[in-house]
Amino acid sequence: MILLAIRLAIAGGREQLVRLVVTAVGVGLGVVLLLLAAVTFPAFKAHEARAGWTDTSAHNAQPAQDESRTDPLLWRMRDDGFAGRDLLHVDVAPLGPHSPVPPGISRLPGPGELAVSPALRRLMTDVPAAQLANRFPGRIVATVGRAALQAPDSLVIFVGYDPDHLTGQPGVIQVRSIEGAPRNAAPTRFGRVIIGIGGAALLLPILVLIGSATRLAAARREQRLAAMRLVGALPRQIRAIAAIEATLSALCGTALGFAGFAVARPYAARTDMDGSPFFPADLHLAWSSAVLVGLGVPALSALAALVSLRAVQMSPLGVTRQATRKPAAWWRILPLTAGVIGFVVTLPILTTTEGDGALWLLAAVMALLIIGIVIVGPWLTTGVGKVLIWVGRRAPTTLAGHRLTADPSGSFRSISGLVLAVFLVTLISALSAATLARLPDPGRIVLPAGTVGTEFGDQHAVPLSAERTSALIAQLHAIAGVTAVVDLRTSASSLPANRNDPVRVLTRCANLRAAALADCPDPAGTVSVDARGLASGDVRDVRTDATARADSLPMLGLLVTTDASVSAIESVRTAIESATTDDAPTLPWTTTELKGLNNRQVDRITSIANSILLVTLVIAGFSLAVSVTGGLVERKRPFALLRLAGMRSRELSRVLIVETAAPLIGIAGTSVMLGLAVAADVLRVNHMPWVPPGASYWWTLAAGLTTALAVALAATIPLRRITSLETARFE
Amino acid sequence: MNVPILAAHAVTKSFGPTPALRDANLSVTAGEVLAIMGPSGSGKSTLLHCLAGILSPDSGEIVFDGQRLGTLSENARTLVRRDRFGFVFQFGQLVPELPVLENVMLPLLLGHTSRRVARNAATALLDRLDLQGLHRRRPGELSGGQAQRVAVARALVTRPSVVFADEPTGSLDSHAGQNVIDLLVASAREQGATVVLVTHDARVAACADREVLVSDGEVTDYAAAPAIEHHGMGTR
Numbered sequence: 001m002i003l004l005a006i007r008l009a010i011a012g013g014r015e016q017l018v019r020l021v022v023t024a025v026g027v028g029l030g031v032v033l034l035l036l037a038a039v040t041f042p043a044f045k046a047h048e049a050r051a052g053w054t055d056t057s058a059h060n061a062q063p064a065q066d067e068s069r070t071d072p073l074l075w076r077m078r079d080d081g082f083a084g085r086d087l088l089h090v091d092v093a094p095l096g097p098h099s100p101v102p103p104g105i106s107r108l109p110g111p112g113e114l115a116v117s118p119a120l121r122r123l124m125t126d127v128p129a130a131q132l133a134n135r136f137p138g139r140i141v142a143t144v145g146r147a148a149l150q151a152p153d154s155l156v157i158f159v160g161y162d163p164d165h166l167t168g169q170p171g172v173i174q175v176r177s178i179e180g181a182p183r184n185a186a187p188t189r190f191g192r193v194i195i196g197i198g199g200a201a202l203l204l205p206i207l208v209l210i211g212s213a214t215r216l217a218a219a220r221r222e223q224r225l226a227a228m229r230l231v232g233a234l235p236r237q238i239r240a241i242a243a244i245e246a247t248l249s250a251l252c253g254t255a256l257g258f259a260g261f262a263v264a265r266p267y268a269a270r271t272d273m274d275g276s277p278f279f280p281a282d283l284h285l286a287w288s289s290a291v292l293v294g295l296g297v298p299a300l301s302a303l304a305a306l307v308s309l310r311a312v313q314m315s316p317l318g319v320t321r322q323a324t325r326k327p328a329a330w331w332r333i334l335p336l337t338a339g340v341i342g343f344v345v346t347l348p349i350l351t352t353t354e355g356d357g358a359l360w361l362l363a364a365v366m367a368l369l370i371i372g373i374v375i376v377g378p379w380l381t382t383g384v385g386k387v388l389i390w391v392g393r394r395a396p397t398t399l400a401g402h403r404l405t406a407d408p409s410g411s412f413r414s415i416s417g418l419v420l421a422v423f424l425v426t427l428i429s430a431l432s433a434a435t436l437a438r439l440p441d442p443g444r445i446v447l448p449a450g451t452v453g454t455e456f457g458d459q460h461a462v463p464l465s466a467e468r469t470s471a472l473i474a475q476l477h478a479i480a481g482v483t484a485v486v487d488l489r490t491s492a493s494s495l496p497a498n499r500n501d502p503v504r505v506l507t508r509c510a511n512l513r514a515a516a517l518a519d520c521p522d523p524a525g526t527v528s529v530d531a532r533g534l535a536s537g538d539v540r541d542v543r544t545d546a547t548a549r550a551d552s553l554p555m556l557g558l559l560v561t562t563d564a565s566v567s568a569i570e571s572v573r574t575a576i577e578s579a580t581t582d583d584a585p586t587l588p589w590t591t592t593e594l595k596g597l598n599n600r601q602v603d604r605i606t607s608i609a610n611s612i613l614l615v616t617l618v619i620a621g622f623s624l625a626v627s628v629t630g631g632l633v634e635r636k637r638p639f640a641l642l643r644l645a646g647m648r649s650r651e652l653s654r655v656l657i658v659e660t661a662a663p664l665i666g667i668a669g670t671s672v673m674l675g676l677a678v679a680a681d682v683l684r685v686n687h688m689p690w691v692p693p694g695a696s697y698w699w700t701l702a703a704g705l706t707t708a709l710a711v712a713l714a715a716t717i718p719l720r721r722i723t724s725l726e727t728a729r730f731e
Numbered sequence: 732m733n734v735p736i737l738a739a740h741a742v743t744k745s746f747g748p749t750p751a752l753r754d755a756n757l758s759v760t761a762g763e764v765l766a767i768m769g770p771s772g773s774g775k776s777t778l779l780h781c782l783a784g785i786l787s788p789d790s791g792e793i794v795f796d797g798q799r800l801g802t803l804s805e806n807a808r809t810l811v812r813r814d815r816f817g818f819v820f821q822f823g824q825l826v827p828e829l830p831v832l833e834n835v836m837l838p839l840l841l842g843h844t845s846r847r848v849a850r851n852a853a854t855a856l857l858d859r860l861d862l863q864g865l866h867r868r869r870p871g872e873l874s875g876g877q878a879q880r881v882a883v884a885r886a887l888v889t890r891p892s893v894v895f896a897d898e899p900t901g902s903l904d905s906h907a908g909q910n911v912i913d914l915l916v917a918s919a920r921e922q923g924a925t926v927v928l929v930t931h932d933a934r935v936a937a938c939a940d941r942e943v944l945v946s947d948g949e950v951t952d953y954a955a956a957p958a959i960e961h962h963g964m965g966t967r
Contacts (some may be wrong), residue, residue, distance in 0.1 A: 004840055007829075007833070016828050224826050224827065224828065227824050227825065227826055228826060228837065228841070229809070230785075230812070230818055230820075230824060231812070231813065231818065231824075231837055231838045231841065231885065232809055232810070232812045232813020232814070232838050232841050232842065232889075233809070233813075233841050234806055234809050234810070234841075235805065235806070235809070237841060
């Protein structure tokens, strides 16, 4: 029996070979995606584990060293940057021989010594010292190893100091250990539920792709197996043949998938799914995952083949009398309706309740919504088919409509995976857009692009002498590309009486006008600006101040506008850091980084959501391509007969295009509308204004749908050859 | 007196609201060649499918070689089909992926006969049916007449007690059809097999020992059907 099944699988001529190859490629693609999904979470964890030390504080949650046996270490970590990239600047000064050593270096750098990451070392060599290296006076004595680097391109520097030099400086703390606990990207259980649902959104289309590939040309296979039933094959023999056949092609696909994964892994490591790329070793495939995928996919394929056999087992007459497919009944809308009602009813409870119960309720309602969408799919597909029949003026549209209404489940199957993803991503995008709208909008930041500023976090003036202040301002003016330097001063009178009240800083009106930040009436006069608004880029509140000479007051910070070139921005930043690094609790920022501080988290969620949408739609495209290929092989004779009856191959192509595109667009559109509706309800309950998803979402949706259709319709290219008139002859 | 090998007693079968057979009675003796005739939609194929145990009657019973098929399990009926019955249908019964030789060997392989024995039996039958040289061809590479002769070979390879043939010449021209039916009947007679033949072609039916007529789901002996021409059957 096994030999017979193998023979049927591999020696069935060209058509069987095409089927085997398409199935293997489809399954292989699914396996590559499954393996990438399997290594994604371990890769995130590797990122989180290596980023743990950056949370080092005086009270570490999971000290990497036994604090009773270590000497204290003076520690100051500040966020720096270069050309839009994060640069972690850590000052260290040991207070004893047993001070803790951070990961990635074997010993602490001494005074005047530097330990730098490989990427930073390359950068320091490649760019002029005035733009980067001058920020770190000292000599490089060590390279920071992988253990301290979140990503291969991480910019990290440890600067060694004499303890006397560092003691008492702003931002310096004393630690006895380095934090050993990984940084958790999803610290809350809610976050994990969301990640779990997101994972399911990506996993489902992959499983659908594998299922579609396995069931390729199922009707034709069922016909053949029914013919075997007629000559006496027992149901268990049919099941064995189908299972062996499916397992064999799935095994080929799985092997192909593992090979594909090995090729794709280095490229996948370069993606920055969580904000930074990975070391290839981060994408480590655990044995358990490999075994699960290696055995699970063939088992799943065998199961899918067995499920598809149900019609054949009903009667050996399957060969001459096809079982009538049940129409998609109206009750299919009930689970989704229940899910939507459940969501609307429970949402107010969920927002006011905490604890596991609320989370489980949320998970249950979301699960009901998701299952509801999948169940209602064939009913919607029938609806799409009926609409096509109703509006169809030409034969191709009518034929496509009848095909959809005759087998709505089969037509919906290949796109069922994307429904969940489109729904969830729409929901996330709409919620992200509303959240972003509450944050300072980059568009509302009046600071021009390319502005560099010092942090205005507290009321400590930069303790530069008047001479050094003047020298720094002169130095900044001399940098090529600098358009204006706004020095912000403070006076006793400008400090608020209450600590929580806004701090107002003083500057000359001429400076603000030169920087195009404000249009104050008297260029020679002094004006005051809200320092906190300034920190978020808001300098609309400009008031005239009676102080005669701002220039003579202590400087609280600087705003330097440039032509936005990297050389100008980084030269300004380096000049400011060189002059003030010992005394500033934080390092200068740029407009880009300011935007990033506000929006990076939401931007990242939006970016990941859009990536999931795109990947899901492309996977759906491959599923559709497999289905279209299967449909072509299955229906080549009826199509050939249609051509014989006078239908042109162009019109047959149109049938395939319409029956592929209509459910894809119709179902995706329904998912989008449902996602938007659910998001609107979430926002309503949380008293947030409705904001449609951003342009990136719509572009991604359009690009994804177009790509999916293009991939699917590429499968119709051999239509003319497959449906040649000689195919119409008796088989 | 000849003992019937296959009999239908008061068989009724409907498909939804449409009755296909009404109280049909029929018996076939061993070695007999019986032609079931009737116009399209009269229920003759349904009768054949019920006799072969493919369809279960709504009421009445089918008795084969003393066994009531209705009392057998699905597996047992499958084994009867495999070991005791052979089938020749109008088209679609050959497995397109398998070459001619293996298509004929298939029923034996499914019954766990060794490949060598199965190959010998299939080769002998193919030779008998003038299909030498076509062993390696696939069904799609055969003419309609050749494909039907392969189907006849496959139906006979297990040396069945009964061969059921449903419009076996329906898709062939008269010459090829006659050739197929002659070979089927001659080979079956050589093996001592009973043949139950559904056809609406009077020339095909002429090869049979006896004919019955199915009309509106009811079975009558051909001899008792004086108005046969009125059914559009042509003359014998």
